[in-house]
Amino acid sequence: MDAASVFGPRPARRMNAVQPSPTIAITRLSNELRRAGEDIIGLSQGEPDFDTPRHIIEAAKAAMDAGQTRYTDVDGTPELKRAIIAKFRRENGIAYEHDQISVGTGGKQVLYNAFFATLDEGDEVIIPAPYWVSYPDMVRLAGGVPVTVPCGGEDGFLLTAASLRNAITSKTKWLILNSPSNPTGAGYSAACLRSLADVLLEFPHVMVMTDDMYEHIRYDGWEFATIAAVEPRLKDRTLTVNGVSKAYSMTGWRIGYAGGPSWLIKAMATIQSQSTTNPSSVSQAAAVAALTGPLDFLAERNAVFQARRDLCLNGFNSIEGLSCLKPDGAFYLFPSCAGMIGRKRSDGRSIESDADFATWLIEDAGVAVVPGSAFGLTPYFRISFATSTQRLEAAMERIAKACSKLI
Ligand code: PLP
Numbered sequence: 121m122d123a124a125s126v127f128g129p130r131p132a133r134r135m136n137a138v139q140p141s142p143t144i145a146i147t148r149l150s151n152e153l154r155r156a157g158e159d160i161i162g163l164s165q166g167e168p169d170f171d172t173p174r175h176i177i178e179a180a181k182a183a184m185d186a187g188q189t190r191y192t193d194v195d196g197t198p199e200l201k202r203a204i205i206a207k208f209r210r211e212n213g214i215a216y217e218h219d220q221i222s223v224g225t226g227g228k229q230v231l232y233n234a235f236f237a238t239l240d241e242g243d244e245v246i247i248p249a250p251y252w253v254s255y256p257d258m259v260r261l262a263g264g265v266p267v268t269v270p271c272g273g274e275d276g277f278l279l280t281a282a283s284l285r286n287a288i289t290s291k292t293k294w295l296i297l298n299s300p301s302n303p304t305g306a307g308y309s310a311a312c313l314r315s316l317a318d319v320l321l322e323f324p325h326v327m328v329m330t331d332d333m334y335e336h337i338r339y340d341g342w343e344f345a346t347i348a349a350v351e352p353r354l355k356d357r358t359l360t361v362n363g364v365s366k367a368y369s370m371t372g373w374r375i376g377y378a379g380g381p382s383w384l385i386k387a388m389a390t391i392q393s394q395s396t397t398n399p400s401s402v403s404q405a406a407a408v409a410a411l412t413g414p415l416d417f418l419a420e421r422n423a424v425f426q427a428r429r430d431l432c433l434n435g436f437n438s439i440e441g442l443s444c445l446k447p448d449g450a451f452y453l454f455p456s457c458a459g460m461i462g463r464k465r466s467d468g469r470s471i472e473s474d475a476d477f478a479t480w481l482i483e484d485a486g487v488a489v490v491p492g493s494a495f496g497l498t499p500y501f502r503i504s505f506a507t508s509t510q511r512l513e514a515a516m517e518r519i520a521k522a523c524s525k526l527i
Contacts, residue, residue: 137260146478150488161515162488163503166302168451170369172406173417179409180373180402188405192398195389196223196377200404203411204377207362211335213349214360216379222388223407225399227333227363227376229392232258234329234359234378235294237387239264243293248279249496250454252302252331256496264293268496273445273456277304277497281315288323295320297347298331300338303495303502304454305429305447307338310345317351327357333376336367336418338449339426348379356381366450367418368410373403425451428505428512435516439523451506454492457499463526471526474499485522487515 150160196204201221208214224230231254239245239262247255249268256266269287271277284295297316300307308316320326328347335344348358363376378385398404429446432453436444441459457477464470465484471477474491478501482488492500505512 134261138257145475146482146488146490149479149482153482153486158486160482160486160488161507161511161518163505163507163512163515164488164490165506166452166504167371168366168369168421168506169508170421172369172373173410173413175413176368176370176406176409179413180406183402183405188401190401192401192404194393194398195385196221196399197401197404197408199408200377200411203408204379207411208360208379212346212360214346214355214379217382219382220379220385221377222380222385222392223375223377223399223404224388224392225376225396226365226374227331227361228254229374229396229399230361230363230376230378230388231255231329231331232262233388233391234361234380234384235259235262235264236391237384238327239293242291244289244291246284246287246292246295246326247496248283248296248298250277250301250303250492250500251296251496252298253494255296265291267292270497272497273443276445277301277306277454278308278312279316281319284316284319288319288326290325292323292326294327294329296329296331298333299344299346300334300342300447300449301452302334302450303452303490303492304445305450305452306445307342307448308345309343310350313345313347313350317347317354320354321351324357327359328354329359329361332360332362333366334450335362336415337422337425337451339422339429339447342448344449359384364407364410369421370403370406370410373400373406375399375403375407377407424509425505428509429453431509431512432503432505432516435520439520441523441526451504453503453505454495454500455503457501460523460526461499466525474501477501481519481522484525485515485518487518 204221241263243264244267245259245264247268248271259266269283348355359380361378364370436442436455442455444455478491489501489503492498
């Protein structure tokens with residue numbers, strides 16, 4: 121090794137911990153094809169296509185006019201914390217105090233703060249797979265070890281009590297739950313959470329991070345439950361994470377929050393105080409309006425999402441070689457493409473993996489999806505149906521036509 125590579129400018133060793141995203145290849149290919157004039161339908165974006173409700177935007181304008189444009193308390197204004205405490209009480213039946221609430225720049229920062237505040241080198245975090253792409257990298261960056269537990273379609277993509285028990289070691293620090301899930305839309309019922317809670321009660325050193333970001337986007341009357349409410353004895357070691365991004369179509373406002381034990385909330389504020397300080401003052405005022413305002417728009421939007429879910433679900437299940445479970449919530453489908461593996465494209469190349477399937481789908485059908493390998497479970501792929509019904513209809517038609525050509 122020469123001197124320059126030892127002493128010259130180079131990224132930190134911790135960068136080796138971060139995996140290059142498996143979605144990069146698909147994004148690059150989409151962009152190339154778009155530049156070449158192709159009409160690519162992107163179904164990879166995890167963001168509602170609705171606008172932020174008017175009353176929330178008005179509250180943000182009023183906050184700016186009233187001079188709420190300065191630093192705030194690091195982990196949230198008292199008004200927002202009050203609104204969050206009321207939300208947890210009203211919607212989840214969990215009683216948190218002011219010093220048990222943390223607000224960050226998106227749910228992502230809240231999760232990140234929690235890992236940085238708690239993980240020592242080698243601490244293990246149990247992550248049921250398929251998982252939201254950011255969890256393992258966040259854990260690695262914080263010095264922890266992601267322990268992924270495969271939860272296949274046969275278990276409805278949900279962690280079972282037996283697999284949880286098998287995955288726990290003396291080094292386990294956290295279990296992450298995400299319900300309804302990105303990427304599958306599968307949700308844990310109160311009864312499922314009860315069976316996981318029974319295992320967790322036997323292991324007092326394990327904490328639970330529950331990512332409830334999609335709580336309000338749910339279908340067919342499915343009832344949302346969260347573990348600190350199902351088993352109050354776990355409340356002191358549970359971080360209940362939520363945010364306004366998905367339910368209120370506020371992805372760009374960057375507000376996420378959590379309720380948890382005060383020692384953890386305090387440590388998370390210390391981390392945040394040395395990175396971004398407080399989340400945007402204007403966005404916090406908007407989040408107060410979101411959490412204290414009307415929720416009637418949710419039913420209308422969920423009805424639109426549900427119709428789109430059914431459109432795509434029926435579409436996938438009528439294509440020979442694909443099969444898809446019905447999601448309880450969120451705005452994703454996670455079909456299995458096991459029946460397509462080994463088939464041949466018209467150019468004679470064979471499809472060996474879900475990554476090959478996604479590449480072929482974009483080349484042949486002009487539809488961009490994310491391969492299941494990005495979420496830690498193969499052979500599947502994820503689509504987001506948070507896009508216009510017209511685009512979804514066109515995408516499903518293209519996918520069906522392309523799949524009929526595979527031999
Ligand atoms: N958790 C899950 C499961 C998500 O899908 C996302 C966003 O895609 C987040 C957390 C982060 O949300 P936010 O926009 O609040 O950072």
